[in-house]
Amino acid sequence: MNDHEILFDMINENISQMDQIIDHIYTAQNSYNRNRLLNQLRKNIFAVTVLIRGLQKSTGADHPQSDGARIFTPAELAACNGKNGNPAYVAVNGIVYDVTNAAAWAGAVHFGLSAGRDVTGEFAVCHAGQQILNGLKAVGKMAG
């Protein structure tokens, strides 16, 4: 069995479990049982998303790489603030970096700084001389 088939089997197993749980919810005797079943349903939904993500990885269906030469206006950078499903980008010294999955930018906020901004000044004050930018993916340049 290849990876796909295993993942498909597990997804189908989860879906049929979810069907059964929904059947049981219709006849749940009290709110404790109902909530217990609903909690299990959430776990199944999460499991399915994880499995689908695994499917994407194994088919190489990742998000397309950004064009490294993209030019950003300040307004375009501001839109990449990490909210509402937008990626989180910051500009340092004219280069725009993707901090969406950077550990230190959890919730698209780092020490009170929101993504979608030029943080050259703050970076120079706090991280001068540190090899931090090397570890970030550059996705473009600021205009001008």
Next chain:
Amino acid sequence: MEEIGRQSVPKRNLIWLTLTGCSGDIISLLDGADPDFKNLITKMTNLIYNNNLMAAEGEAAMEGLFGVAGKDYILAVEGAAATKDNGLYHVIGRWKGEPVTAYRAVRELGEKASHVIAVGTCASDGGVSAANPNPAACVGIQSLLNRKVIKLPGCPCHPDWFMGTLAHLLLFGAPELDDRNRPLMFYSTLIHDICPRRPFFDQGLFASRLGENACMFKLGCRGPVTRVDCPIRKWNERVNWSIGGGSPCIGCAMFGFPDQMEPFVSFNTTRQGWI
């Protein structure tokens, strides 16, 4: 600690000042174990002053506090110091007709102490007391003293961090400190690097709501920027810790807490849809 039990290390005087804060650090210390608070005050130190716990009141309490002048003592301070209007926003007592402000207590008792330990984030770096807009102009106590202050940030400070630092002081002298004067034995590794959920982060499996058993990076977890040993030591005698309880780390043991660690939980982030 056997040396302390055998009385070969002398008990030293300890003053605990509860200043501009929530008094959470003394509460936390009272919940400590192995060694516990009873051990602290019977075997390790003579606790000369603690406004929550001592029997003395009023003028007698202040006499006891300022009576340490000229003697050897260790000063532990929890809470920041309010500095606006000469510190009148925090008065800890009256002595000889004058109000004794937190501001005055830190400066008079801090310079001559053998060691000063800032317990908790407020005493270390201002913390919640100094959060925006900081109407009483609260500051961490290091900025009021010319001598070195050992910082034990945490909201509250874990009882082990204080007990461990104090025991090291009693037995071996000051512990090794980092460049922010925090003991390396507690404050060296990032939570992110010892988090049990790190494999989820590395695989890109992120929780979209609280309580899900996955990495809480997308919810705004501050583990990646916080240096302290919560994942190993845990709280309440090793029962649990924030991430174990299904809540992200809010960076309470870092400078910049709380303003620069907010928002503590974010639901409106980079995750788009389910997949």
